[in-house]
Amino acid sequence: xxNPLLRRMExxxxxxxxDSRKDFDDAWLQEKLDNHKKVIQYQKAxxxxxxxxxxxxxxxxxxxxxxxxxxxxxxxxxxxxCTRGRHLGISCIxxxxxxxxxxxxxxRTKISDWLIGAAISERPIRSV
Numbered sequence: 001x002x003n004p005l006l007r008r009m010e011x012x013x014x015x016x017x018x019d020s021r022k023d024f025d026d027a028w029l030q031e032k033l034d035n036h037k038k039v040i041q042y043q044k045a046x047x048x049x050x051x052x053x054x055x056x057x058x059x060x061x062x063x064x065x066x067x068x069x070x071x072x073x074x075x076x077x078x079x080x081x082c083t084r085g086r087h088l089g090i091s092c093i094x095x096x097x098x099x100x101x102x103x104x105x106x107x108r109t110k111i112s113d114w115l116i117g118a119a120i121s122e123r124p125i126r127s128v
Contacts (some may be wrong), residue, residue, distance in 0.1 A: 005057070006020065010045055019032075024058070026043055026077050026078070029056070029057065029077035029078075030076070030077040030080070032054075032056075032077075033054075033081070033088070036052070036054045036088060036089070037088055037104055039052050040052065051089050052089060053089040053090070053091065054088075054089060054090045054091070055090075055091050055092070055093070055122045056081055056090060056091070056092045056093070057093045057095075057102065058078070058092065058093070058094050058095065059090075059095045060095060060096065068115055
């Protein structure tokens with residue numbers, strides 16, 4: 001499923017092994033966010049107006065224990081993206097199967113746009 005994205009990363013000169021993960025890794029993602037924050041601070045200190053940006057794509061991570069616990073507690077990389085990402089030039093695409101049970105309220109309240117596919121019942125749609 002991710003093969004086209006990984007090929008595009010290679011075309012852009014990125015190393016998919018270094019710049020992507022198959023499973024959620026909070027420490028790895030936090031390191032990427034910290035590095036990006038340093039770049040943004042450096043650019044702002046020098047008066048650069050067109051800042052670097054970062055896109056994070058997360059597929060079905062809220063049902064993974066580490067991501068869910070960190071995001072629900074307000075700590076961790078996922079919470080950083082959702083609460084301070086805009087200020088750091090970070091955008092996030094978060095793909096979920098079940099938003100009401102798999103996604104903590106901290107994340108649900110920070111989502112700016114919703115794309116909702118077919119649902120088995122009205123409950124998930126009403127909860128958004």
